[in-house]
Amino acid sequence: MAAAGAFVLLIVIYPLWQVLFRSFLDAGVLSLKSYQKVFSYPSYYRALLNSVWVSCATAAMCVVLGTLLAFLVTRTDLPLKKTLRTLLVLPYALPSFFAAIAWIQLLGPQGYLARLVLQVFGFATVPWSIYGAGGIVFVLTVHYFILVFITVAGALERMDASLEEAARASGAGTSQIMRQITLPLVLPAIMAGGLLAFIGALANFGIPALLGMRARFFVLTTSIYYALAIPDFGLATALSSMLVLVALLTMALQFGIQRGESRFTVISGKAVHPSELKLRSLRYPLFLLISAVVVFISILPILSMVLTALMRYWGAPLSAANLTLQNFAYVLKFETAQRAIMNSLFLGAVSATVAMFVGTVISYLHVKAKLKGSRVLDFLATIPYAVPHTVIAIAMILAWARPPVSLYGTLWIILVAYLAVYLPFAVRTTNSTLQQVHDSLEEAAKASGAKLLPRLRDIILPLARPGMIAGWILVFMPALRELTVSILLYAYHTETIGVVVYNMQDAGYREIAAALASIVMGLLILGNTIIRKLTGGIAGF
Amino acid sequence: MEKIRIINLSKRYGKVVAADAVTFSVGDKEFFSLLGPSGCGKSTVLRCVAGLEEPTEGEIYIGRTRMNSTADRISVPTEFRPIGMVFQNYAIWPHMTVHGNVAYPLKLKKLAQDLIESKVKSALHTVGLERLADRYPSQLSGGEQQRVALARALIKEPEVLLLDEPLSNLDAKLREQMRFELKDLQRRTGIPILYVTHDQAEALAMSDRLAVMNVGRIVQVGTPTDIYTRPVDRFVADFIGLMNFVPGRIISREGESATVEFFSGHRLSVADRSDLGGECLVAMRPEDISLSPTGPIRCRVEVRSYAGHLVDYKIRADGAVLRVQTAKTEIYQEGEEVGFAVERAMLFAARES
Numbered sequence: 001m002a003a004a005g006a007f008v009l010l011i012v013i014y015p016l017w018q019v020l021f022r023s024f025l026d027a028g029v030l031s032l033k034s035y036q037k038v039f040s041y042p043s044y045y046r047a048l049l050n051s052v053w054v055s056c057a058t059a060a061m062c063v064v065l066g067t068l069l070a071f072l073v074t075r076t077d078l079p080l081k082k083t084l085r086t087l088l089v090l091p092y093a094l095p096s097f098f099a100a101i102a103w104i105q106l107l108g109p110q111g112y113l114a115r116l117v118l119q120v121f122g123f124a125t126v127p128w129s130i131y132g133a134g135g136i137v138f139v140l141t142v143h144y145f146i147l148v149f150i151t152v153a154g155a156l157e158r159m160d161a162s163l164e165e166a167a168r169a170s171g172a173g174t175s176q177i178m179r180q181i182t183l184p185l186v187l188p189a190i191m192a193g194g195l196l197a198f199i200g201a202l203a204n205f206g207i208p209a210l211l212g213m214r215a216r217f218f219v220l221t222t223s224i225y226y227a228l229a230i231p232d233f234g235l236a237t238a239l240s241s242m243l244v245l246v247a248l249l250t251m252a253l254q255f256g257i258q259r260g261e262s263r264f265t266v267i268s269g270k271a272v273h274p275s276e277l278k279l280r281s282l283r284y285p286l287f288l289l290i291s292a293v294v295v296f297i298s299i300l301p302i303l304s305m306v307l308t309a310l311m312r313y314w315g316a317p318l319s320a321a322n323l324t325l326q327n328f329a330y331v332l333k334f335e336t337a338q339r340a341i342m343n344s345l346f347l348g349a350v351s352a353t354v355a356m357f358v359g360t361v362i363s364y365l366h367v368k369a370k371l372k373g374s375r376v377l378d379f380l381a382t383i384p385y386a387v388p389h390t391v392i393a394i395a396m397i398l399a400w401a402r403p404p405v406s407l408y409g410t411l412w413i414i415l416v417a418y419l420a421v422y423l424p425f426a427v428r429t430t431n432s433t434l435q436q437v438h439d440s441l442e443e444a445a446k447a448s449g450a451k452l453l454p455r456l457r458d459i460i461l462p463l464a465r466p467g468m469i470a471g472w473i474l475v476f477m478p479a480l481r482e483l484t485v486s487i488l489l490y491a492y493h494t495e496t497i498g499v500v501v502y503n504m505q506d507a508g509y510r511e512i513a514a515a516l517a518s519i520v521m522g523l524l525i526l527g528n529t530i531i532r533k534l535t536g537g538i539a540g541f
Numbered sequence: 542m543e544k545i546r547i548i549n550l551s552k553r554y555g556k557v558v559a560a561d562a563v564t565f566s567v568g569d570k571e572f573f574s575l576l577g578p579s580g581c582g583k584s585t586v587l588r589c590v591a592g593l594e595e596p597t598e599g600e601i602y603i604g605r606t607r608m609n610s611t612a613d614r615i616s617v618p619t620e621f622r623p624i625g626m627v628f629q630n631y632a633i634w635p636h637m638t639v640h641g642n643v644a645y646p647l648k649l650k651k652l653a654q655d656l657i658e659s660k661v662k663s664a665l666h667t668v669g670l671e672r673l674a675d676r677y678p679s680q681l682s683g684g685e686q687q688r689v690a691l692a693r694a695l696i697k698e699p700e701v702l703l704l705d706e707p708l709s710n711l712d713a714k715l716r717e718q719m720r721f722e723l724k725d726l727q728r729r730t731g732i733p734i735l736y737v738t739h740d741q742a743e744a745l746a747m748s749d750r751l752a753v754m755n756v757g758r759i760v761q762v763g764t765p766t767d768i769y770t771r772p773v774d775r776f777v778a779d780f781i782g783l784m785n786f787v788p789g790r791i792i793s794r795e796g797e798s799a800t801v802e803f804f805s806g807h808r809l810s811v812a813d814r815s816d817l818g819g820e821c822l823v824a825m826r827p828e829d830i831s832l833s834p835t836g837p838i839r840c841r842v843e844v845r846s847y848a849g850h851l852v853d854y855k856i857r858a859d860g861a862v863l864r865v866q867t868a869k870t871e872i873y874q875e876g877e878e879v880g881f882a883v884e885r886a887m888l889f890a891a892r893e894s
Contacts (some may be wrong), residue, residue: 451620
């Protein structure tokens with residue numbers, strides 16, 4: 001307990017405290033000067049406003065897209081619903097900056113779709129720009145709508161069918177039932193999903209970095225990146241504190257909604273499947289429309305990434321003669337990429353192992369041993385969940401990049417940051433895994449005469465193993481492709497895969513970036529399949 | 542000699558009192574039940590004996606050894622207590638075979654392999670599972686899982702066996718069969734059993750003695766006959782078996798019998814040692830009421846339901862509705878006007894304090 005507490009204190013609490021503390025410090029004296037700076041320079045407070053409106057717009061679009069798709073995929077007689085659903089969820093298994101890269105390949109100047117539109121309509125230039133606010137909101141929506149989709153689809157499925165049947169028996173027609181019964185009942189889920197999308201968009205770095213910085217359109221996360229490059233720690237920490245504040249407010253709102261939702265418990269865990277809406281003559285037209293949407297947001301970006309990886313050079317005419325495997329060969333021989341792959345594998349494996357170990361200890365103390373104070377520990381360990389990763393990276397620089405313990409420029413500082421980022425995920429999976437092991441199974445072992453270690457070794461860990469392995473992969477996979485933390489903490493020799501892909505893309509070597517990204521994509525989709533197999537489809541995307 | 546002794550045991554969760562000054566003991570070779578409605582604290586008491594809960598106050602002895610004493614800050618961990626325990630959901634480890642489950646307590650004791658084998662074999666024989674030793678729990682029926690749990694609890698030869706509603710997850714037929722098997726097993730092994738149940742029929746059928754609990758307190762301890770025929774208060778009378786209550790008035794007392802007036806002037810002499818007087822409640826078991834065309838108290842048959850071995854009636858007399866059970870040979874029609882006589886009754890205070 002003490003060891004786990006010390007770990008959480010050093011990895012989570014102390015660094016985050018440093019961020020808050022430093023934001024009120026100017027030349028060693030407490031002051032509000034950093035905050036004054038934010039509000040006196042238009043470029044900084046505009047970043048705050050940009051963050052808020054971009055996230056709001058994204059959330060609104062996610063709500064519309066996610067709710068419509070969720071309804072069509074759960075409650076109608078659309079053909080191939082399961083396949084559609086799997087494909088819709090697929091892009092979320094890939095990192096958001098991959099999405100940004102893929103959409104630049106598709107819609108950017110010389111993009112595949114852009115070239116198609118120019119050819120078909122004979123425009124001189126395409127009537128849109130992927131760089132800037134519009135492009136950012138578009139890619140954020142395509143990436144985060146799935147959060148609304150999953151929560152709403154879940155609520156629609158868990159809804160008691162008899163509530164709708166009772167309305168029908170009372171004489172309500174289909175559209176009346178939808179408006180007066182179904183929609184009000186899933187409204188909390190829609191709002192919760194929308195807030196999740198808001199938080200995701202707010203904390204995202206990769207998409208506004210690749211699509212916004214070039215157009216000089218800054219949001220909070222990219223401004224923090226910029227402030228660190230100056231470097232101006234006062235400014236960076238003040239912006240960070242504001243970012244965390246907005247995220248926390250949103251989360252508080254979401255908790256409130258969840259509470260309200262559980263108060264009327266009409267959405268129960270019953271297995272009665274609600275009736276399907278017959279689409280009749282609309283069935284195939286709608287199916288074609290949805291399939292087009294799925295192809296557009298799930299299939300095209302992946303195809304585009306692979307296609308780019310196979311191109312002789314970016315922007316080459318599409319012909320068989322211009323296809324080659326040399327990019328893959330180059331990536332595999334390229335020293336920086338090799339090092340990055342090794343670094344990411346190391347960081348992923350070590351952070352997954354340590355996070356799962358500490359997570360298991362915390363969960364056992366909290367869920368099984370029910371020790372006093374373990375609830376607080378559990379809460380502290382899940383704090384980073386609410387903190388955007390940019391802020392976590394800054395926290396690590398403040399806490400662990402100065403004497404006496406200077407880890408800056410080493411892999412260790414990235415590892416510590418990864419641990420803070422992924423500890424909440426580990427604690428959550430171990431909590432739910434251990435909760436599934438019924439208390440009486442451990443009590444029976446006690447009554448059989450088993451002390452703590454035999455109980456863990458013979459009963460609890462074997463029963464929790466599938467969940468533990470799934471949890472390990474759930475940390476390993478996102479760590480393998482991590483960008484936000486590594487881009488702020490890397491130095492020469494400690495690049496990660498995310499950093500190399502980002503830098504290659506930024507420097508214009510798009511086919512090389514695409515080749516490396518394609519390799520990672522393959523690994524991620526494979527890992528995701530393994531998790532779904534292991535957990536029977538409960539975990540994974 | 543007493544095998545389990547519980548002295549003044551209390552357990553509080555914040556302001557909620559789960560067990561309140563509970564005191565009782567279980568003798569050698571005794572089958573002792575804790576009986577009560579759900580939430581009465583019976584499982585809490587059992588879990589305190591097992592060491593799975595810490596008492597807020599009180600002492601617990603198993604054999605001669607003190608397991609808990611809040612005064613002396615003694616609390617022996619579960620794994621060091623000489624107990625075997627069967628859980629409501631059996632708690633069979635799903636990743637181990639039947640053999641693995643039953644052998645586990647002996648493996649922890651680091652016994653020699655061949656000794657373990659022979660003991661497991663005889664334990665599986667005792668519960669009739671020797672052919673299923675290599676099965677996994679998911680391949681077993683509820684009754685078979687129950688037997689695995691029993692074998693696992695018995696194999697380390699504990700001083701006492703603790704059973705927490707072990708039959709409540711079985712279907713009615715199997716439950717009756719297991720009652721006999723449990724009783725038989727206890728006779729053969731002679732192990733004292735502390736048994737927790739909310740099913741009064743189960744407790745009456747199996748126990749040598751039982752304690753009836755209500756809101757954390759023990760209301761009555763006694764043999765099944767004691768408790769069925771001489772319940773100490775209205776709660777026990779109502780909870781154990783079926784009971785009809787009608788208002789009455791005690792008009793005279795003579796030694797250990799009282800004359801009570803009920804059903805508009807009808808009088809009955811009742812064996813009663815209490816000091817009740819005036820208004821009271823008259824309690825009658827359904828089998829202590831006999832129907833006949835010429836019975837002294839007039840009534841009307843409201844509902845008749847045929848239960849195979851007997852006939853169950855609801856009759857209305859003087860505004861009260863009574864349950865009556867008669868032999869299956871006596872059949873009256875619904876709506877028929879008949880009479881009844883009360884053969885035995887008990888008296889309780891009109892208002893519970």
